[in-house]
Amino acid sequence: MIARAEAPxxxxxxxIWALGPLLLLVAVVAxxxxxxxxLTDLLGxxxxxxxxxxxxxxxxxxxxxxxxxxxxxxxxxxxxxxxVDDAIVPFRxxxxxxxxxxxxxxxxxxxxxxxxxxxxxxxxxxxxIETVEAVPAAVETPTASLASGAGYAAxxxxxxxxxxxxxxxxxxxxxxxxxxxxxxxxxLTAGLLTFLGVEALSEALQRQAALPSALGGAxxxxxxxxxxxxxxxxxxxxxxNRGGGTAAAPLGGIALATLVAIGIGLHNFGEGLAxxxxxxxxxxxxxxxxxxxxxxxxxxxxxGIAAPVAEGESRASLARLGTLVLVAxxxxxxxxxxxxxxxxxxxxxxxFAAAAGAAFEVVLEVARYVARRAPGxxxxxxxxxxxxxxxxxxxxxxxxxx
Amino acid sequence: MAKKLITRGRLLAGAAPIVVAGPLAKLAxxxxxxxxxAGSPAGHHxxxxxxxxxxxxxxxxxxxxxxxxxxxxxxxxxxxxxGRVREYxxxxxxxxxxxxxxxxxxxxxxxxxxxxxVVRATEDDLLRVRFVNxxxxxxxxHFHGIHPARMDGVFxxxxxxxxxxYEFRARPAGFHVYHCHATPLKKHIHKGLYGAFIIDxxxxxxxxRELVMVxxxxxxxxxxxxNFYTVNGRTLYYxxxxxxxxxxxxxxxxxxxxxxxxxxxxxxxxxDFFRYQPTGTGDHWEYTDTxxxxxxxxxxxxxxxxxTGLFMFHAHQSEFAELxxxxxxxxxx
Numbered sequence: 001m002i003a004r005a006e007a008p009x010x011x012x013x014x015x016i017w018a019l020g021p022l023l024l025l026v027a028v029v030a031x032x033x034x035x036x037x038x039l040t041d042l043l044g045x046x047x048x049x050x051x052x053x054x055x056x057x058x059x060x061x062x063x064x065x066x067x068x069x070x071x072x073x074x075x076x077x078x079x080x081x082x083x084v085d086d087a088i089v090p091f092r093x094x095x096x097x098x099x100x101x102x103x104x105x106x107x108x109x110x111x112x113x114x115x116x117x118x119x120x121x122x123x124x125x126x127x128x129i130e131t132v133e134a135v136p137a138a139v140e141t142p143t144a145s146l147a148s149g150a151g152y153a154a155x156x157x158x159x160x161x162x163x164x165x166x167x168x169x170x171x172x173x174x175x176x177x178x179x180x181x182x183x184x185x186x187x188l189t190a191g192l193l194t195f196l197g198v199e200a201l202s203e204a205l206q207r208q209a210a211l212p213s214a215l216g217g218a219x220x221x222x223x224x225x226x227x228x229x230x231x232x233x234x235x236x237x238x239x240x241n242r243g244g245g246t247a248a249a250p251l252g253g254i255a256l257a258t259l260v261a262i263g264i265g266l267h268n269f270g271e272g273l274a275x276x277x278x279x280x281x282x283x284x285x286x287x288x289x290x291x292x293x294x295x296x297x298x299x300x301x302x303x304g305i306a307a308p309v310a311e312g313e314s315r316a317s318l319a320r321l322g323t324l325v326l327v328a329x330x331x332x333x334x335x336x337x338x339x340x341x342x343x344x345x346x347x348x349x350x351x352f353a354a355a356a357g358a359a360f361e362v363v364l365e366v367a368r369y370v371a372r373r374a375p376g377x378x379x380x381x382x383x384x385x386x387x388x389x390x391x392x393x394x395x396x397x398x399x400x401x402x
Numbered sequence: 403m404a405k406k407l408i409t410r411g412r413l414l415a416g417a418a419p420i421v422v423a424g425p426l427a428k429l430a431x432x433x434x435x436x437x438x439x440a441g442s443p444a445g446h447h448x449x450x451x452x453x454x455x456x457x458x459x460x461x462x463x464x465x466x467x468x469x470x471x472x473x474x475x476x477x478x479x480x481x482x483x484x485g486r487v488r489e490y491x492x493x494x495x496x497x498x499x500x501x502x503x504x505x506x507x508x509x510x511x512x513x514x515x516x517x518x519x520v521v522r523a524t525e526d527d528l529l530r531v532r533f534v535n536x537x538x539x540x541x542x543x544h545f546h547g548i549h550p551a552r553m554d555g556v557f558x559x560x561x562x563x564x565x566x567x568y569e570f571r572a573r574p575a576g577f578h579v580y581h582c583h584a585t586p587l588k589k590h591i592h593k594g595l596y597g598a599f600i601i602d603x604x605x606x607x608x609x610x611r612e613l614v615m616v617x618x619x620x621x622x623x624x625x626x627x628x629n630f631y632t633v634n635g636r637t638l639y640y641x642x643x644x645x646x647x648x649x650x651x652x653x654x655x656x657x658x659x660x661x662x663x664x665x666x667x668x669x670x671x672x673x674d675f676f677r678y679q680p681t682g683t684g685d686h687w688e689y690t691d692t693x694x695x696x697x698x699x700x701x702x703x704x705x706x707x708x709x710t711g712l713f714m715f716h717a718h719q720s721e722f723a724e725l726x727x728x729x730x731x732x733x734x735x
Contacts, residue, residue, distance in 0.1 A: 080504030081462070081630075087724030088502070088630075088637065090460065097504065126504050128622020130629055 049075040051125040054212050055133040056104070056345065058121055059141040059280075060113055066141075067107040067121055067133075071099035072212035081124040084111055102212065113138045141280055144341045152276055152336040159275065159294035160268045160332025165325045167302015174310035182311055183374040184386035189260060189304035190366040191390020196267045196301075197359030199398075201225070203270065204352035211345055220346075224353020225360070228266065232259060232361040252369050253312020254320060257305050261328040263362035264301045266355040268328065272335025273348060280340045293400035300393050301328060308366070311373070456641045456728065457712070463642035464500045473634045474645070476520045476614050476656065482604035484526040488572070492518060494537040494560075494582075494595065502630055502637040502726060507620050509594035510537055510582075516635045517616040517660065518597030521545075521580060523572035525604050531568040535560040541590065542566075544583035545599060546698070548573050555583045575603035577656045577682030577700050579616075592621055592662035598700075600656060600682075610652035610704065613645065617669070617695070617717070617727065619661045628663055631717060631727035640715075640729025649710050649733050656682070657693070658700035667727075668694045669703070670718040676705035692718050707733040 032039075050073060057068040065084065071077045078098040082091040094106045113119055115138060122132040142148040174185060204221045211220075239255040251259060271294070305324055309316050338347070371378040456462070480486075492512045499509045499516055512518030523529050533543050539562065544555030549570035552558065560566045582595035598614045618635065619628030630637050647653050655676075659667040670692040677687040682702040693701065707713065716728035 078504060081502050083725070086721050088456075088462065088726060090456075090462070124502075124505055124622065124629065126506055128505055128507055128620070128629060130623050 048127075049073050049077070051075075051077055051127045051129040053077065053079075053123045053125070053131040055121070055123065055131060058133055058135050060138050061141065061143070063110060063112055065109040065111045065113060065119075065121060067109065067123065068104065069099075069107060069123060070104045070212055071101060074101055076100055078126040079105070079107060079123055080126040082107055082109060083122040083124070083130070084109060084113075085120055086122070102215065115139070142340060148340070149337065152279075152340045153333045155275060155279075155291070156272045156330075156333030156336040158291055159298060160272065161325060161329035163295045163298035164264070164302040164305065164329040167299045167304070168306050168309075168321060168325060170303050171306045171310055171321070174306055177310070180375050180380070180382045182307065183370060183380070184382040184389075185303065185307040186311065186366060186370050186374075187383040187386030188300075188390035188393070189307045190363050190370070191387040191392075192300050192304050192394045193260070193263055193359045193363045193366070193390075194387075195391045195394035196264070197356045197363065200267055200270055200352045200359060201356035203274070204349050204356060207345060207349045207352060211349065215346060220349050221353040221356075224350045225357035228354035228357035229361045232262065232358050232365075235259065235262070236361075236365055251365055252308065252373070254309060254316055256308040256365060256369055257312070257316075257324055258327070259362050259365050260305050260308060261324045263355075263358040264304065264328040265331045266351075266358040268298070268301075269331035269335040270348075270352045270355045272332035272337075273339040273351060274335075275332075276336035276339025276341075277348070278339075293397075296400050297394070297397040298329075300390070300397065304390075308369070311369075456638050457644075457730065458642065461638040461641035462503045463638045464503055464636045465639070467643045470634050470636065470639060473515060473517060473520065473616070474613055476598070476600055476612055477522045479522070479600075479602040479606060480524050480527075481606065482524050482526065482602075486524075486527050487530055488523045488527045489530045489532070490519075490521055491532045491534065492521075492543060493534040494541045496537050499594070499635065501620050501622075501632065501635065505622060505630070507594075507622055510539070510541070510590065511594050512543075512597055516594035516596075517618060518580075518595070520598045520600065520614050522600040522602070524602040525573050525575040527572045529568070529570055529572045532565065533560060533568060534565045535562050538562055539590075540584050541582045541595060542584050543568060543580055545570075545580045546578040547599070547601065555580075559584055572601045574683060575601050577601075577658065577702050579658050579660060579698060579700055581660065588662060591660065592619075594618075596660040598656055598658055607654065608652060610654040611647055612654045612656070614656045615658070615669070617657070617659045617661055617667045619664060619667075619722075621663060626663060628661070629725070631661070631667075631722040631725045633727060633729065637726025638728060644712060644730035644732035646732045646734060647707065649707050649735055651706065653705050653707070653731075655703040655705075656700070657695070657703055659695035659697055661697055664719075664722075666694050666696050666719075667722065668692060668718045670716060671705070671731075672714040673709060673711070674705060674707055674713060676703045678703050707731070709733065710735055 052072070054070040054072040055067060056070055059066040059068070067082075069079070076098050079093060080097070082089055089109050089111060091107050091109045094108070099105060107123065109121070117138055118134065118136055119138045120132055120134045122130045124130045142151070174182060177185070201221070204224065205218065208218060208221055236251055236259055239258065240251050275294075302325075305328055309321070309324075335351075367378065370383055374380055374383055376382070495511055495514055497509055497511050497514050498506045499511070501507050509516050521529075521531065531543065535541050540559045542555040542559055545568065547570075553568050553570045555568070558566050578599040578601065580597055580599045582590040584590050596616070596618070598616055600614075615633045617633050618631070620630045620632075621627060622629040633640065657669055661667045675689055675691050677689055678693050679687050679702045681700060693703070695701070710733045713731045713733060714728065715731065716723035
């Protein structure tokens, strides 16, 4: 009561008071660290560490195998011996052989591997525990060069930018469509975005599960989803304010199309990342059929952007439309670079989660728009049919890219 | 732990690739054999195979050049003298042994080494082996040979802290093994409780440079399969430190197999042939360059090298060789 009297609400003193629990926590932790061992004694001996490595990536260069490894456990772990196909091999490490918690190293093994053959690498800890990683087929990993950079950029361009530009060419046709059909296409946009969101969420959760357990946890996915959702919400408010409307008014026209493009762009970044990683690790065959599959799949995304533009009252300039195409499609290029050249699984999880959050937020924006503008409201057969068609088309064309 | 981001690739079934590290091998050989003519046999042997790269400094092996002398060189044979008492003390101790550089195996040992010390007697000696169990589990010593049932190391289990003295007449002449026979047997053997047991014949064998080689394996991660293979306990030790012998000199190798989990092990010599007497008994000698032994089998090899140079020896199961069971003789004039 006295403290309350001395520090009226609104005074800065609350920050000092807030430190209290933190200081107490530090004291308790320090006490436990000093004497907690006796608690462990009461409960019996703790089991030994698993001493298993987490082999994140195996790369093949001419005459050389590079193994990227992380220590996933609390205790230190030491790389003592390396085998390739059950044979002890000479090796070197780009740092100390002992890895502290979550530390990573690259083990370099001079080795003339056989192209396209399955190969197994093994790391043995100082306690004799061997962790093996079986590679289905040894294929040379592209290194960061101008040529491979251009190659990845070309893939990103083909699967990202080109199909969206093509899809946007439906714009003149949509402009002439009757309002209920236009609304149906808007609902289709919502359907395809929902499809992309679910896909990205599933990918994020899968990748999260493959992370070292200390880094894992569905919380990371929530962080990515919430982060992008809230960012897009802020952007949408900013856009609708700039248009002179009130913050509560739903976005429409170019502004809504921009949001859709951002949502699709984040997804395409993730798609580029996945394609780049898979190519780099030899898990994906670079086939004409595959690229065609992705192109057909992504054409629908262009249609998704075209629908709100057609709905808008004002005509969009060609530069505006070009920007929309780039926002939605070009992220596939840096995505492919990142996946092809870098190894950060943590970022991969975050990007896919962000893509999911963005997609779902844009679905909400589109839904608000449709609810207000659709003749017959949000439950009209055009809207419901359009939504289902969006999901179905994405699924059907997705089969091509599988 | 295989992680697939997108599993659209197609697996290609194929034969396991063969290791090639030729340049390394040539480098190592060029360094070590600088004084040799370029065409020396050792310099060309299996230069394209992976384990050939493992020579001298290139071979990852634990310890210094004379660390395993106690195990490699048996005590001298004594002349036949019936009734003479030969006394040994073997102490079971739990000990972490370094089997490959940086790889530690929590072993159960006789006298601190895997394999245990070489026990040697002449036929008709009275062997008195005092066994002290300083380990954490019950153990025994089961000697191969002819002896009373109560000296067999099967029923007289020695608890930790206890001891037992085995006493019996050494026979028959030959090359035998000893090992713990407490249960679970597989565990007690693969943890390291075994060793070589030589009984010399009354008529001494001709003088020779004598070597003992006990083949073994280590299952370091407890999955019932060996991760490393060695002779005398350390991977690639004799590749790091080739065994020096003289050309034309009679070399006698007492070879035993105490590898757990794998059905057989083998010994193959490069560039020459040897005579092989199974179990070190009888008059039958095979003339060959490769012998195969099941667990517990053993025999005596005799060879006079015809040429000088480095001659590899290894298990002819390539996998065992590449997991550490490989070495060289350095034959000099």
